[in-house]
Each structure stands twice: as structure tokens, then as C-alpha cells.
Amino acid sequence: MNASDPLPPARPAATVIVARDAGGEFEILFLKRSEVGAFAGLWVFPGGRVDDADPGHDELSRAAAAAVREAAEEVAVRVHPDSLITLSHWTPPAIAPKRYTTWFFVAPWTGDEVQIDQHEIVDARWVRPADAIAEGLPMAPPTHVTLVTLAEAGSFDGLTQLIGQRGVERFVTVPAQHDGALVLLWENDSGYESGDPTRPGARHRMVMREGLPHRYERTEQ
Structure with missing residues (x-):
């Protein structure tokens, strides 16, 4: 591809922040990707590309289906579709070599044991959002910004209220x-x-x- 050629369109993707109660606050499920492949070595939330087979009547509903599917595939955690709360939507800059427009969702943990494959995902932990930031864990900017929002909310109820105040935020970088x-x-x-x-x-x-x-x-x- 020449520099003057138009970039391919960004592909839709979805990620889900699985949250559980932690004494009035909440913890989120954080995953470390392997040193090979996309987002190598970074800490992420469960998620991935929206597949053609993901059901839905529009982009948002198909992204929600993808978020549910990815949580099951990556960590064996069931997420109830009706429990998903839409948090934000991210569009990367046109200069990004791989471009995904990503919907971020939040959902309460259903109690399933977290299981990882030790290949694409090499570690998983429950962590308070503020602690993940303070530890300086390597992560992509959308993940960092999302953690700041989660830390600001303080609790799951607080997060629901914050989303109600701000609405679904759109980040076009x-x-x-x-x-x-x-x-x-x-x-x-x-x-x-x-x-x-x-x-x-x-x-x-x-x-x-x-x-x-x-x-x-x-x-x-």
C-alpha cells in the first residue's frame, strides 16, 4: 500500500468491563495479553472484533453480542446481555496501522470462575481501577481513560449515575x-x-x- 492510498475502514470491535462488588467499591477483571500478537504485553478487558455471525439489528446490538461472546471465549465468564451498560465508543486516529472502532460495555460478574488459555491471555486478576492505574500497568490509552472513569465513579451504582450524567461518551482521537x-x-x-x-x-x-x-x-x- 502506498502512502497516498486510502486506509481500509476501521473494523468494529467490543470490550466488556466485568465488575464485582468489593466492600462498597468494585473490582474489575483485568487481563494481560501475551507478548505476541495484537496488544502484546498490555493489560486489557475481555473483548475483540465483531464477527459477521454476531447477531443484532444494528452496530450497537452486534457489538453487545460480541462482548458477551468474547467474555465466554477468553475467560469462560457468562455475561447476561440484558445486564450490559454502554459506557463509551472509541475511534482511533486515521494514522493507526490497525483500526478498530470499539464499544466499551460494563456488566456485573455472574460468579463464574475465570479461566484463561495461557496463550493469548497469560494472566488475569481482579483489581480496583485506581490500583491498576497506580501500579502503572502497561495499557492502551482507551483502557487508561476507562479506568480513570471507573475510579471516579467509585462503585457500580456511582458508575451508573455517572453514565446517566455524561451519557455514552464518544472519543474520536x-x-x-x-x-x-x-x-x-x-x-x-x-x-x-x-x-x-x-x-x-x-x-x-x-x-x-x-x-x-x-x-x-x-x-x-
Whole structure:
């Protein structure tokens, strides 16, 4: 493919955050992918591509079906379709070599024992969202931002209320460079429309520097 050729369309995908009660707070099921393949070595939520065979009448319902299927395939955990709460939708920048537009869902744990294959998934653990961030576990930006939202909510009920206030958030990523850092801009950031991260004002971005923890910034003005 030449640089001037149009990029192939992004493929739909889905991921599900399985949450369980932890003394008034909640823990989420976090998985570590193997060092080979997509998202190598990163911590992720159960999920994957939407298959043609996933049932549904529209993109969202097919993504929900994919989330249920992936939880069963990756960790042997049943997720009830009616329990899924839609959290967000992510669109990567056009420069990404592999592009997936991903729906993020949240669902309560049904009590099934977590089982992993030790090939694609090499570790699984229950962890509080704030602890996963504090430990500096390697993860992709959408996972990091999602953990911040979960930590802010504090509990499953709090998360439901937060989603009610914000609605289903859509993250269409605009990448920029500033002061040696990669800056990912999202809607409501003052630099989002222009792609200029130096513009003063509200912040909704992630700053990524080599060798340093990612920094998520979200302010109103």
C-alpha cells in the first residue's frame, strides 16, 4: 500500500468491563495479553472484533453480542446481555496501522470462575481501577481513560449515575505533537478542532512521553 492510498475502514470491535462488588467499591477483571500478537504485553478487558455471525439489528446490538461472546471465549465468564451498560465508543486516529472502532460495555460478574488459555491471555486478576492505574500497568490509552472513569465513579451504582450524567461518551482521537510528547486530543479539549495542543482553555487529552506514565487531563476550562 502506498502512502497516498486510502486506509481500509476501521473494523468494529467490543470490550466488556466485568465488575464485582468489593466492600462498597468494585473490582474489575483485568487481563494481560501475551507478548505476541495484537496488544502484546498490555493489560486489557475481555473483548475483540465483531464477527459477521454476531447477531443484532444494528452496530450497537452486534457489538453487545460480541462482548458477551468474547467474555465466554477468553475467560469462560457468562455475561447476561440484558445486564450490559454502554459506557463509551472509541475511534482511533486515521494514522493507526490497525483500526478498530470499539464499544466499551460494563456488566456485573455472574460468579463464574475465570479461566484463561495461557496463550493469548497469560494472566488475569481482579483489581480496583485506581490500583491498576497506580501500579502503572502497561495499557492502551482507551483502557487508561476507562479506568480513570471507573475510579471516579467509585462503585457500580456511582458508575451508573455517572453514565446517566455524561451519557455514552464518544472519543474520536486527534493526535498531535508538543514538546516531545504525543498528545491525544478528544472532544471538549480547546485544541481538538484545530489539532493544536497549545491552545489555552479546557483540557480533554492524554499526554504520552517515552519512559513516563501516561497523563490523562480532563478539565472544564
